[in-house]
Amino acid sequence: xxxxxxxxxxxxxxxxxxxxxxxxxxxxxxxxxxxxxxxxxxxxxxxxxxxxxxxxxxxxxxxxxxxxxxxxxxxxxxxxxxxxxxxxxxxxxxxxxxxxxxxxxxxxxxxxxxxxxxxxxxxxxxxxxxxxxxxxxxxxxxxxxxxxxxxxxxxxxxxxxxxxxxxxxxxxxxxxxxxxxxxxxxxxxxxxxxxxxxxxxxxxxxxxxxxxxxxxxxxxxxxxxxxxxxxxxxxxxxxxxxxxxxxxxxxxxxxxxxxxxxxxxxxxxxxxxxxxxxxxxxxxxxxxxxxxxxxxxxxxxxxxxxxxxxxxxxxxxxxxxxxxxxxxxxxxxxxxxxxxxxxxxxxxxxxxxxxxxxxxxxxxxxxxxxxxxxxxxxxxxxxxxxxxxxxxxxxxxxxxxxxxxxxxxxxxxxxxxxxxxxxxxxxxxxxxxxxxxxxxxxxxxxxxxxxxxxxxxxxxx
Numbered sequence: 444x445x446x447x448x449x450x451x452x453x454x455x456x457x458x459x460x461x462x463x464x465x466x467x468x469x470x471x472x473x474x475x476x477x478x479x480x481x482x483x484x485x486x487x488x489x490x491x492x493x494x495x496x497x498x499x500x501x502x503x504x505x506x507x508x509x510x511x512x513x514x515x516x517x518x519x520x521x522x523x524x525x526x527x528x529x530x531x532x533x534x535x536x537x538x539x540x541x542x543x544x545x546x547x548x549x550x551x552x553x554x555x556x557x558x559x560x561x562x563x564x565x566x567x568x569x570x571x572x573x574x575x576x577x578x579x580x581x582x583x584x585x586x587x588x589x590x591x592x593x594x595x596x597x598x599x600x601x602x603x604x605x606x607x608x609x610x611x612x613x614x615x616x617x618x619x620x621x622x623x624x625x626x627x628x629x630x631x632x633x634x635x636x637x638x639x640x641x642x643x644x645x646x647x648x649x650x651x652x653x654x655x656x657x658x659x660x661x662x663x664x665x666x667x668x669x670x671x672x673x674x675x676x677x678x679x680x681x682x683x684x685x686x687x688x689x690x691x692x693x694x695x696x697x698x699x700x701x702x703x704x705x706x707x708x709x710x711x712x713x714x715x716x717x718x719x720x721x722x723x724x725x726x727x728x729x730x731x732x733x734x735x736x737x738x739x740x741x742x743x744x745x746x747x748x749x750x751x752x753x754x755x756x757x758x759x760x761x762x763x764x765x766x767x768x769x770x771x772x773x774x775x776x777x778x779x780x781x782x783x784x785x786x787x788x789x790x791x792x793x794x795x796x797x798x799x800x801x802x803x804x805x806x807x808x809x810x811x812x813x814x815x816x817x818x819x820x821x822x823x824x825x826x827x828x829x830x831x832x833x834x835x836x837x838x839x840x841x842x843x844x845x846x847x848x849x850x851x852x853x854x855x856x857x858x859x860x861x862x863x864x865x866x867x868x869x870x871x872x873x874x875x876x877x878x879x880x881x882x883x884x885x886x887x888x889x890x891x892x893x894x895x896x897x898x899x900x901x902x903x904x
Contacts, residue, residue, distance in 0.1 A: 448893045449890055452574065462570050482532075514594075560878050598846075605847060621856070623848065628868050636822065638841065641842070646804055647804070651801040655765050662763055685731075699738060699741075703742075737841070744779060751767075866887075
């Protein structure tokens with residue numbers, strides 16, 4: 444191939460980093476209690492980047508929430524394959540800003556990491572797609588693949604309107620393959636393709652005992668404490684070993700094959716590594732043995748209390764609280780159904796509400812688990828491109844997180860290859876404080892996608 448992708452991309456890297464910084468400066472948090480104007484500003488910024496790159500048919504695909512998905516095209520010829528490139532321009536809240544070592548929305552390059560909310564998850568994915576398209580278009584012109592872009596505006600808040608977007612615009616988005624640039628590598632410098640995702644759902648539970656908080660000295664005793672009641676209910680969800688106690692909750696679970704388990708073992712992941720990457724305190728004991736860590740993370744369900752509230756830590760007093768609230772999140776392994784499992788959880792909790800307390804259960808939108816068949820030739824092409832870019836073997840891994848769009852793409856387009864890649868790494872702190880992007884892998888990711896596109900087009904120009 445008479446095309447030095449590595450050299451060209453390395454020379455252009457400062458430009459791509461500046462483009463990423465431009466997007467990171469926009470606080471495009473997509474949750475309902477944040478100002479939507481910043482998501483609109485972010486969508487406008489992505490649209491402007493597409494315009495400057497010379498893409499065509501640029502438009503907003505707007506869901507009921509009003510948070511736009513941005514669409515664009517870079518088409519070549521009808522006889523060339525069409526790849527749909529996905530990323531998202533919205534971000535998570537900043538969490539505890541006091542713990543940030545830099546300002547969340549002022550991107551700063553420190554050593555080989557770029558810090559800021561959205562640097563890794565997932566605004567780097569947007570720039571990767573644009574940069575790789577720019578490179579392969581200059582190299583192959585109309586001999587390269589047809590490329591379509593779909594940059595979502597509410598992925599972090601659950602992708603509630605994404606299914607309607609795909610359904611309404613299925614013909615516009617029609618493609619031969621999808622690249623979802625919203626995942627990560629197993630470790631820095633280790634190129635990885637994700638083949639399984641856990642599903643997710645959540646239930647908000649509120650228990651109420653009285654109309655208002657009461658003086659604990661005057662009223663506690665005969666009146667039940669809703670906070671303790673809720674804690675007992677939550678504790679009943681799992682056994683002492685951490686396994687889920689809800690009957691038939693795991694009936695649909697599809698266990699990993701021996702080949703998959705062998706692949707997990709080949710990664711050499713240790714308890715020491717987990718403790719270091721996750722910041723596990725020295726006295727905390729894991730719920731599974733070392734050899735089962737990856738299987739537990741990728742192929743088993745979990746239940747986590749993501750928020751709990753009763754009174755105020757800052758203004759704590761001698762009060763019998765009138766109500767208690769918890770948000771209970773569930774992660775679902777391949778084979779499990781989000782709606783069925785969520786209803787089982789709700790039914791399990793309802794019969795355990797004590798003392799006739801008033802209860803409210805609110806079910807959030809969920810997403811089913813995802814698995815993919817890696818035998819399609821596109822997976823080999825992507826694996827080879829990544830190995831060439833990173834100078835090391837590509838790994839096929841699982842992921843314990845959820846990407847609602849992955850299963851929706853399959854539902855919309857049928858059994859086409861859906862390649863889950865990305866440039867997050869275990870140190871990037873996505874969703875947490877001090878999120879950062881490992882810049883060398885940002886560069887490698889652009890090279891890999893460029894080489895993949897080139898492999899779909901003409902081998903020599």
